[in-house]
Amino acid sequence: MMSGKYTSIDAQQLQGSVPAVPDSRPATVNFADSNLQTFPPSGAQGKITAASGPPRDADDSFSKPVSGSDEPQQGGWFQTFTIAAYKPYFDVDTSDVLERIIDSLFPFRGSFNEKTATNPDLYGPFWICTTLIFVAASIGTFVTYIAHKLKSKEWDYDINLVTWSAGLFYGYVTIVPLCLYVILKYFSAPAGLVQLFCLYGYSLFVFIPALCMSVVPLDIFRWVVAGVAGFMSATFVALNLRAHIKSAGERWFLIVAGIFLLQLALAVVLKLYLFTVSV
């Protein structure tokens, strides 16, 4: 019994001493390194850190927008809120945007989708809508303003035109492509969401000159302008989507017809609510 206990105690001591030596050495070295590194820097930089706190924060806030490429590497969820995530959709030059605008004025080609399949952009859709909002809220009322002032009449600008047209155009270019995206997914003919935004955004460009021409106070002329613009816009969207939707089966015609009529409806709404300048 005694000899057995003695043997076990020796084994334990041996087992304990063998791993302790290598563990203690790196531990000591780590402590030494950490102590040497932390204490002098903390002591020396304590005042400096306290002093330069605000500038460092300011520098951080500055560098974040500029170096947006660093943030996407962190995680996918936060990537949605960085600027770099949307740069591919604005990777266009002036000549590209002008070319696409010109293509939108020739609806019967039907090649816009093919040309923009590689790099659809959001610059055109956004700024075409913004221009439409400004034109809708200003051009017509400007003529009325001049006429009323020359006749010394009382005239009040309807500031709600800005908010109303903003809601109409941003809403249309956002909601309609989203619904179409869902419908096409349902019919197993998926299209890129950004590509749909791009298509609908450029399809609205034809309404900018139409709104400018609406300053002519003839109602017949306005209906003609709205009709031509609506037809061009609707044909542009329908022909560009037809080639893509044909693979969706027999219901492609219903979808294309719906798209066509919706675009015409937009033209009618514009005619009824925005082409209402009266001198």
Added chain:
Amino acid sequence: MSHSDTIPLHPSSQSDIDEIENLINASVHQSVPSARPPSPPRASIPVSVSVSTAPSPFISSNLPPPPPLPKSSVSAVTPSPPPPRPGIATSGFGPAPNTLTEPVWDTVKRDLSRIVSNLKLVVFPNPYREDPGKALRDWDLWGPFFFIVFLGLTLSWSASVKKSEVFAVAFALLAAGAVILTLNVLLLGGHIIFFQSLSLLGYCLFPLDVGALICMLKDNVIVKVVVVCVTLAWSSWAAYPFMSSAVSPRRKALALYPVFLMYVSVGFLIIAID
């Protein structure tokens, strides 16, 4: 074990020594602890402050001379850290308390002078127009905020109906517009500092502010159109070099068009709101 024991003892003893020294200095110099934390940020400011307030240190120096003599003798008695002594002494004797205790009017005056100098750099001709880094190095957001609110208030006062809605639309157009224009340049691959761009676009509103003020006083249509056209051209001219140099030449028009559109919108609001 012995190494680990000795290594942390040194920093702890050093920290204890530092604390003891701080206590001694605090008890001896009551003003010293208040001077220490703000002294580094003031290091850059006191140069101009000392130049501007040359007579004030002379007046203040008359009072402190008797107290520092025994303080210096006490500090001489404690010989341990020579480097922190001159630092503390220089910061203590320097213009730090003057900057800390300056009147609010002096601070406001300094901010206003900075706004005026930035305005001159942005809106008026100067050799640094092409270089945003030099033209608006010391940017701020007070100027843009003032110009946006001023324009909103001017349009709101000019309006005979729906004053609050006019102010809301004008303020939203200007504030959100500046942010969107800056994001537009960043998304086009431009290299600009976010808040510097906001600051510059805000300063470019100054001509339109002047135009809005003139249009509020004058009710003639032709005068209004002429004034707004002139101030619109001026604002566009002021913003052009900054925006054009921020992006590559192939995308210059894409960056400049939204800026022009925003200023045209503001100009239209100035004419139409009556």
